[in-house]
Amino acid sequence: MNVLPAALALVLILASVPALPETVLYRGVYGEPESLDPHSSRLVSENTILSDLFEGLTTYDVDGNVGPGVAVSWQVSEDGLSWRFKLRPKLKWSDGEPFTAADFVYSFRRAMTPPTASAVADRLFVLRNAEAVLRGDAEPAELGVSAPAPDEVLLELEHPAPQLPTLLANGVGLPLPRHALKRWGKNWNEPGRMVGNGAYVLAERRAGARIRLTRNPLFHAADETRMDAIVYIPSDNVDTQVNRFRSGELHINRNPGFPPQRKALLERELGTAVRVSPYPLSVYLRVNMRRTPLDNVNVRRGLALAIDRDKIARLVLKSGEQPSYHLVPATVSGYEPPASPFEEGTVATRIETARQLLAAAGYGKSNPLTLSLRYPTGWAREMCIAIAAMWRDVGVRVSLENSEIKSMVADVRRGDFDLAYDGAIHDNPWEYLLRVQPGSTYNAGGYQSDAFSRTLAAAKLEPDLDKRREGLRAAEAIALADVAIIPVIYSVSRSLVAPSVRGWHPNPMDVHLSRYLWVED
Numbered sequence: 001m002n003v004l005p006a007a008l009a010l011v012l013i014l015a016s017v018p019a020l021p022e023t024v025l026y027r028g029v030y031g032e033p034e035s036l037d038p039h040s041s042r043l044v045s046e047n048t049i050l051s052d053l054f055e056g057l058t059t060y061d062v063d064g065n066v067g068p069g070v071a072v073s074w075q076v077s078e079d080g081l082s083w084r085f086k087l088r089p090k091l092k093w094s095d096g097e098p099f100t101a102a103d104f105v106y107s108f109r110r111a112m113t114p115p116t117a118s119a120v121a122d123r124l125f126v127l128r129n130a131e132a133v134l135r136g137d138a139e140p141a142e143l144g145v146s147a148p149a150p151d152e153v154l155l156e157l158e159h160p161a162p163q164l165p166t167l168l169a170n171g172v173g174l175p176l177p178r179h180a181l182k183r184w185g186k187n188w189n190e191p192g193r194m195v196g197n198g199a200y201v202l203a204e205r206r207a208g209a210r211i212r213l214t215r216n217p218l219f220h221a222a223d224e225t226r227m228d229a230i231v232y233i234p235s236d237n238v239d240t241q242v243n244r245f246r247s248g249e250l251h252i253n254r255n256p257g258f259p260p261q262r263k264a265l266l267e268r269e270l271g272t273a274v275r276v277s278p279y280p281l282s283v284y285l286r287v288n289m290r291r292t293p294l295d296n297v298n299v300r301r302g303l304a305l306a307i308d309r310d311k312i313a314r315l316v317l318k319s320g321e322q323p324s325y326h327l328v329p330a331t332v333s334g335y336e337p338p339a340s341p342f343e344e345g346t347v348a349t350r351i352e353t354a355r356q357l358l359a360a361a362g363y364g365k366s367n368p369l370t371l372s373l374r375y376p377t378g379w380a381r382e383m384c385i386a387i388a389a390m391w392r393d394v395g396v397r398v399s400l401e402n403s404e405i406k407s408m409v410a411d412v413r414r415g416d417f418d419l420a421y422d423g424a425i426h427d428n429p430w431e432y433l434l435r436v437q438p439g440s441t442y443n444a445g446g447y448q449s450d451a452f453s454r455t456l457a458a459a460k461l462e463p464d465l466d467k468r469r470e471g472l473r474a475a476e477a478i479a480l481a482d483v484a485i486i487p488v489i490y491s492v493s494r495s496l497v498a499p500s501v502r503g504w505h506p507n508p509m510d511v512h513l514s515r516y517l518w519v520e521d
Contacts, residue, residue, distance in 0.1 A: 022228045025501075025519055028241040028253035030379065031405040032208055032234045036189045038174040039111050039118040042409060044255050047170050049232055052213055052514045053196040054174040057085050057104065057153060058165045062516040064507025066165045066427075070099070070175070070197065070220075071153070080160030080463060087151040092218045093177050094201045101147035106178040109133075109140040118172045122440045123431070126161040159461045160468075163428040199225050199515035208234065213514075226503075226518035236377040236404045242266070245273075245496045251519060254495035254510070260319035261382060263494070272499065276320055277506045279425065279493035280329045282432060283380075285373070285387075285486040286422040290415055290446045293361060293369065300483035302357035303419075304342050305350040306394045307387055313489055316386045324487040327424075328432040328476055331508075335429045335469060338477035342487065354394045364395040373398050374412065375421040376405035383488070384421065412444045420444075423491065427509060429472045430460065436484040447484040 029045035038050050051060070059069030071085035091099035111118040112133040124130050128144030144156035155164070167173055177195040180188045187193060194202040199221070200213035211232040215225055233250060235241050241253045242262070246269075257275070258266055267274045293299045309323035325340035344350070355364070363369040375384045381402065388398040398419075403411070412420045424435050435442045438453050452475055459471025479485070493510040503517040 024229045025227045028250045034406040052200045053198045056168045056173040058169045060511045064509045064511040083155040085153040100150040101153045103175045107176045108145045128156045230514045238378045251498045257495035260317040263319040275495040277493045281425040281491040283423045286420040298357045302354040304486045306354035320492040322490045324490045328429045338473045368397045371418045373419045452478045
């Protein structure tokens with residue numbers, strides 16, 4: 001029997017069948033990513049994209065809960081100091097190279113090794129000898145990470161850390177491809193060179209325009225990934241992103257999805273596409289204590305007391321924000337914040353106390369204190385204008401300065417600011433307090449307090465969870481009394497999500513990995 005004509009006919013039939021169109025999800029992100037190296041990332045936009053490109057020992061599920069990632073399971077010793085992670089079988093990098101436990105050993109050591117140390121290396125200070133390695137007082141091999149077997153990662157800790165699974169789910173906890181870094185050096189994370197282990201691979205990056213990811217067929221859950229490509233559109237202008245969403249250029253826009261003042265208008269126009277939900281984002285002002293007179297605690301206290309937070313939440317932002325008098329939100333891990341000096345008395349008595357404190361430092365309407373307040377372009381402008389007006393009433397003149405977020409973050413990191421808009425979102429109190437820990441890379445304001453450091457260190461070593469929370473409360477009370485930061489509001493999650501998007505589940509941490517999302521026309 002001659003099968004050639006039949007085979008040829010089949011080829012012709014298949015060639016005549018039109019290819020299925022590529023499915024693409026378009027997502028807006030705030031700010032052009034500064035780096036797509038997990039060890040250099042600090043911006044929300046960077047972490048959002050990196051969570052599509054890499055997967056840590058743990059990851060987020062569709063509901064925003066932390067669970068198994070590269071590791072399918074783990075065991076914790078009775079004293080909480082040893083964590084043994086079992087990796088999934090037959091893991092591969094996106095280029096087909098085998099993925100083993102040694103990749104985590106390499107990555108964590110790199111994160112702690114000067115001069116390639118991570119910008120947020122502090123998050124791994126729970127590892128044994130981490131701080132000593134970062135200072136150069138110990139060798140990288142002494143870091144508390146090892147690979148007893150190709151499919152096992154052993155982490156040894158300085159102190160019990162129940163929050164460890166969350167720390168490993170993003171940012172500095174993500175693995176890096178040592179073979180790609182060895183080949184390409186600092187340019188390893190460019191399209192065509194970047195190797196990952198996540199649901200998607202970096203295919204294109206055009207600065208200021210788009211970042212295109214394509215589906216990774218070697219991802220361990222590739223058969224559950226619905227979209228062929230994800231295209232991120234970055235912008236520092238929230239209004240521009242809103243207009244792109246309205247015109248159909250974006251399926252999703254978040255962080256922030258829209259200016260808070262436009263919530264009611266957009267709800268009338270877009271209906272259920274407007275998503276607002278509770279969010280443990282603590283918004284505060286960073287204070288540069290290296291500059292006079294902000295090194296004076298009474299000046300900082302006067303500035304903090306003069307802010308009417310309720311007015312900012314109700315009349316300025318108007319999209320569900322709540323006044324904040326603390327660094328750590330009360331909704332985090334059952335945490336009960338300590339008494340705050342910024343909520344004592346009435347608004348009127350607090351403002352009068354602010355005037356007295358500033359007057360005692362030599363400032364008032366006849367001799368105003370002159371400061372600058374930095375904020376990112378397209379974000380927080382109305383809030384900062386309101387704060388400047390409140391301070392003007394107590395004899396403080398503030399010049400508002402805005403710039404794109406990555407430039408602002410770089411300036412703040414260098415200490416080039418008086419006051420700056422800032423914020424933090426975590427699922428445990430310890431990471432919020434890390435924002436003001438002396439010696440931390442987060443502590444851009446230069447806060448120093450031996451009492452705070454001792455109290456926080458003792459709390460971290462406490463194995464009893466209730467006593468640990470009490471120690472963290474005591475540490476926060478010290479930071480608030482010292483006005484390490486000026487709390488303003490607890491924010492909400494604001495997103496625009498097209499009705500055609502499926503798989504979007506509101507969750508407390510507002511985490512939405514692209515692997516769980518798809519579009520139905």
